[in-house]
Amino acid sequence: MYDFALSKSSFHSCKEKCYGIYVFKRTNYKNNQELNMGTDSNRSTIKLSQSKLDVNDPDLRVVFEDLQGNILKSHGRSHSLHLFLQFTSEDSDKSREWIGKISSRLTSAFEQHQTALDFKESGQEHLFTGLMLSYSGFQALGIDDEEIPDDKAFRAGMKNIEFRYDTGPGGVHKRTINPLNDNPENWEEPFKENIDALAILAYGGESLDPTTCEDHLNEELERIKEEVEGVATILSVEKGYTLRNEKGNVIEHFGFEDGISNPVFFKADFQRWEEKEGTEYYDPSAPFGLIAVNDPGGSSTETSFGSYYVYRKMQQNIKGFNDQTKQFGALISKEVGREVDQELAGALAFGRFKDGTLVTTNPNKTAKPLNNFNYDEDVEGLGCPFQSHIRKTNPRGDTNRKNKIPMRSERSHRIARRGISYGSKDLNPSSEWTDAGLLFLSCQSDIEQQFLVMQCGWSDNPNFVVEGTGTDPITGEQNAGDGKAAKKWQLQMDGKEVSIDFKYQNLVKIRGGEYFFAPSISFCKKFNINHS
Ligand code: HEM
Structure with a gap:
């Protein structure tokens, strides 16, 4: 084979051979230019700016x-x-x-x-x-x-x-x-x-x-x-x-x-x-x-x-993640003087708990909706840290709040994720780097302005969205040396602000x-x- x-x-x-040349107009959705679709009734009238599409629309x-x-x-x-x-x-x-x-x-x-x-x-x-x-x-x-x-x-x-x-x-x-x-x-x-x-x-x-x-x-x-x-x-x-x-x-x-x-x-x-x-x-x-x-x-x-x-x-280091969340959990417990389990430590890395609920450091707060939220009530990233995976990859307005970037522009960097897991199903392996991970796939109309901005400009950038944030603990550029990885975790815990030093590292490896x-x-x- x-x-x-x-x-x-x-x-x-x-x-x-040439298989027929089709005249086409380059369009740039980011600059708000839309395809000017014809009015011919045999033709579709889709616009690149069109949202909430109807799959049964006969015109489309x-x-x-x-x-x-x-x-x-x-x-x-x-x-x-x-x-x-x-x-x-x-x-x-x-x-x-x-x-x-x-x-x-x-x-x-x-x-x-x-x-x-x-x-x-x-x-x-x-x-x-x-x-x-x-x-x-x-x-x-x-x-x-x-x-x-x-x-x-x-x-x-x-x-x-x-x-x-x-x-x-x-x-x-x-x-x-x-x-x-x-x-x-x-x-x-x-x-x-x-x-x-x-x-x-x-x-x-x-x-x-x-x-x-x-x-x-x-x-x-x-x-x-x-x-x-x-x-x-x-x-x-x-x-x-x-x-x-x-x-x-x-x-x-x-x-x-x-x-x-x-x-x-x-x-x-x-x-x-x-x-x-x-x-x-x-x-x-x-x-x-x-x-x-x-x-x-x-x-x-x-x-x-x-x-x-x-x-x-993307190969995942499952044991590494489990061990590191334990260590991080112990550090947080020490800092706040009460037992905090590793669930919270892992949730801070992702920005969500395992069941998808948005992370909160407040034990009395009720669960938030799964997706109908933004960070308006957490502008300093003290609840859901700026470096957490979901806040790095979808800042939900942080770039506007911090850098006055229009929401339309922030949202234009989104990608459609179509990945699927691979490898061993063991979620509690005894050794690091088992053959398991994610076959990451994403769809976009502009690779540089979407995937690459998200991965390099946001996740790997220790100063996104504010100076000193650190990199995304899950997929950030963790081997780039000291000073880049997420180290300082600035959190609001039990009514006071705490700062904890912890660096997640070596959690994901690119295999191709x-x-x-x-x-x-x-x-x-x-x-x-x-x-x-
Ligand atoms: C092994 C690698 C990865 C793992 C384990 C992982 C895991 C996750 C998890 C658990 C979530 C939360 C669930 C959700 O909101 O749907 C999430 C969200 C997300 N991830 Fe990843 N991810 C990985 C790689 C990546 C990469 C490479 C990118 C892009 C550069 C990415 C972009 C996103 C985005 C855009 C979201 C949604 C954030 C939001 O809209 O709030 N992920 N990921």
Whole structure:
């Protein structure tokens, strides 16, 4: 399976065919320019600024049929396989033919909705299939440059650590190299290779037994293996699954409920939040343009969209986290003169307790809603620390309160998280760095201004959102040396302000990653030889 890997240069240069040039207008949602959609009644009238979308809107049907699933909303399946491919055929026609073959099986946003309805009504499971290409993948397919999406990080690739990015919060326009502080030399072998494509297969609901899910996925895996013989090497197959707690809610490997707060694109999902707990303190809705860009290779400038994906394989040090929360809990107890358990220490790192409730250092305070909150009543970060994972990655107005940055701008850096856990299910291992963690995936329309600002400008930045905050204890750049990691914890405990020195470290290790683009389905169908 992992046998041959030819040099790319020979076929990267063979852009022998042009598959039709589509005139497209670059748009910049961040500058408040919207796609000026036509008034032709056969065309969709979607705007990048449009939010609270109706999946059943007949005018938008053509958009949702051309956009891949898992972008506007998670595919929701409990098991997945991530197949990392490298095109190896010297004849790019053959590779494109495979794209054409798989195109008829890709799950569109519309189909994802239909299958979800069917599952609810009849219990029928449906396979989800998604396909993403890296820049080298587009090149290996011989796609004309003007049909390749032009995000600069996407084009540079994750392994290009010399490329300069502007990730300063609040427009500090100082370009830095290697904003993720990556060392691809330390990645797992398959990720050191040139990755051209990522296919995602997903299957199963909460109640379906894992073996049945895996059987279905393996069947499809075998089919793809046969199809790509002589065309591509499958460098790696990563198995993902949704880890759940005793209540059946999705958690990550440190035991915290995950996937609670994400941008919401559909009206029906927004209404669910409204009914559940209101949206007056935090509005989860997001415009289409937060994750979608016009696909320059799609069949229409008006209806073909895609999204950039960031993939990071993140290994978690579960024992390290459990041990460090005990130590931190003991320090807090000593400082306040009463027993404080490690639950609070862990919750301070995340900003939420394990059950998702917003962290509070006040033992008498009642639980807050899961998502309908902001930090207006905690402007100095004494309840939910500035460095906690959720406050770093979604400051909910801190950049406005502290640096007068407009809310619209802060919210434009949001990402849609689509990750899934992998590896051992042991949440109390006796050794550090078990083979377990998160296959992090996020969708966005601008990798630099969304994922990279969030990771480098916010999480890894010891001075975000105020001087001396420290880095994000979970995903911040923890090996960068003293002075950067979250050290000072300024807390309001039992009516007094306390300051505790503690540094979480070595909790997450990057094992590989890449930037991808999930093209429109019409782009892929162009290569389907049976397609009229
Ligand atoms: C192993 C790595 C990671 C773990 C264990 C982890 C875990 C969590 C948990 C438990 C939550 C709270 C649940 C929720 O609000 O949905 C959360 C929220 C979040 N995480 Fe992570 N995460 C990881 C990596 C990342 C990375 C790399 C990023 C982006 C750079 C990120 C961005 C976010 C965002 C945006 C939120 C939602 C914050 C909010 O809206 O309040 N996470 N994460």
